Amino acid sequence: MIETPGLLLTVLAFALAISPLVFVHEMGHYLAGRLFGVKADVFSIGFGREIAGFTDRRGTRWKIGWLPLGGYVKFAGDMNPASQPDTTWLSLPPDERARTFQAKPVWQRAIIVAAGPAINFVAAILILAGFALAYGEAVIPPVVGEVMPGSAAAATTLRPGDRVTAIDARDVTDFADIARYVQIRAGERVTITAERDGRPFTTATTVGVEQQRDRFGNAYRIGRLGLRGNGAVDIRPVSVFRAPVVAVQRTGEIVRMMVETLGQVISGRRSVKELGGPVSIAKVSGEQMTLGLDAFVFFVALVSINLGFINLLPVPMLDGGHLFFYAIEAVRRRPLDPGAQEWAFRGGMIAILALMLFVTFNDLGNLGLWKNIASLIG
Incomplete structure (x- = not known):
């Protein structure tokens, strides 16, 4: 409903x-x-x-x-x-x-x-x-726990236990880095660098496209690899001195996604129909x-x-x-x-x-x- x-x-x-x-x-x-x-x-x-x-x-x-x-x-x-x-x-x-x-x-x-x-x-x-x-800082190691059958990741050589280190030459230090990178690249080809038993290797795939609809009826086109983590989640308390550092990092990640999304619109890889204005802001x-x-x-x-x-x-x-x-x-x-x-x-x-x-x-x-x-x- x-x-x-x-x-x-x-x-x-x-x-x-x-x-x-x-x-x-x-x-x-x-x-x-x-x-x-x-x-x-x-x-x-x-x-x-x-x-x-x-x-x-x-x-x-x-x-x-x-x-x-x-x-x-x-x-x-x-x-x-x-x-x-x-x-x-x-x-x-x-x-x-x-x-x-x-x-x-x-x-x-x-x-x-x-x-x-x-x-x-x-x-x-x-x-x-x-x-x-x-709420602290959630740290999830970028270690593959499961490769979903039929997903974009299933077309790669990734296996459970592999540690992802980079996507398209962008360093990956947390599992959330993977999700942030691919979610705005639905249908695009990406190269993944990973390690298995300490040995690096590369593999490539086309990011899957997932159509989502939230409880308000809004439809979203999201990129998905089809990887799950190994279940290890470390919630670390954040001190008063560490909090601004975490906040600046999060702000930088958000700005980077804005720049990349804007570039996709300008280059035609993303539809201009996704641009919203005051009415969209009010709705959200x-x-x-x-x-x-x-x-x-x-x-x-x-x-x-x-x-x-x-x-x-x-x-x-x-x-x-x-x-x-x-x-x-x-x-x-x-x-x-x-x-x-x-x-x-x-x-x-x-x-x-x-x-x-x-x-x-x-x-x-x-x-x-x-x-x-x-x-x-x-």
């Missing part, structure tokens, strides 16, 4: 997942700006018309917009999407101009911009460190909430990593786009022509809006909207 969280819980879970992360992201920009003496004119959670807000003693307007799909910090002197000064900025009194974003050297502007994505990664690392402290938020607090908090950590990663992509309008232009400015010792930057940021905005429309179209399709409309028309 397919379960649904319900619209109210889905909306609530989405707000609880996204709003704090947006606040944390923008607070990273704000605090870095404060560190370098930049005045913030506006700190907004959400876009569009203000529904609530106040102005603090520093002159910053803190507000909530009616469309809760993001947020922004507007620094003094940051007068257009390309962050280029105009004649209004040039006419400011010297002391006031010194507190503007554009008056700061390029390295300070870069830190202010990078602080948003960075704090999203920090937030995720803190959450994952908490999980490591609470509600589903994870019904699974319990632990599942929901872990999901928030994943979204935080996604938010940090996406914002670092070198696309104009995103933080990574700004950092890309600052890197060019640092090398050239002068910024690019304002007109060129303006056109680049306009192009970036069009690309992002087009992507948002596309992923929303995908999301609505995954919810069955287009099929229902087609059936009604038919």
Whole structure:
């Protein structure tokens, strides 16, 4: 039986997942700006018309917009999407101009911009460190316990007792490394390096494809080798000092999977239909909430990593786009022509809006909207 969280819980879970992360992201920009003496004119959670807000003693307007799909910090002197000064900025009194974003050297502007994505990664690392402290670290040796009949692994020379050491030249130190690698490579050819009685050997196979459906009706295409471990699982307690190390390792693994999955989409090995947007995030938020607090908090950590990663992509309008232009400015010792930057940021905005429309179209399709409309028309 397919379960649904319900619209109210889905909306609530989405707000609880996204709003704090947006606040944390923008607070990273704000605090870095404060560190370098930049005045913030506006700190907004959400876009569009203000529904609530106040102005603090520093002159910053803190507000909530009616469309809760993001947020922004507007620094003094940051007068257009390309962050280029105009004649209004040039006419400011010297002391006031010194507190503007554009008056700061390029390295300070870069830190202010990078602080948003960075704090999203920090937030995720803190959450994952908490999980490591609470549940410990599971260590499963990459030793084959069973080769499932008819599986992809059955077509290899692997046998029970073999120790897998690498897949496609990527080191394997834990059985979970095998699962993480193959689950996003359904149908792809892989080379496995293993040891038997201390002697190394290699074998190859095509990763199997398994169609899964969860309790909410979501379908997944997962890669499977068909190996089982030897049953040895060591749950090791994690100290306060070890927890951040484990969390950073887990974050690195998640980012690596994001990069590889994105590369598969770009290269055509993975369907663009798998790309999701705000509607998908909202749907999954509600589903994870019904699974319990632990599942929901872990999901928030994943979204935080996604938010940090996406914002670092070198696309104009995103933080990574700004950092890309600052890197060019640092090398050239002068910024690019304002007109060129303006056109680049306009192009970036069009690309992002087009992507948002596309992923929303995908999301609505995954919810069955287009099929229902087609059936009604038919």
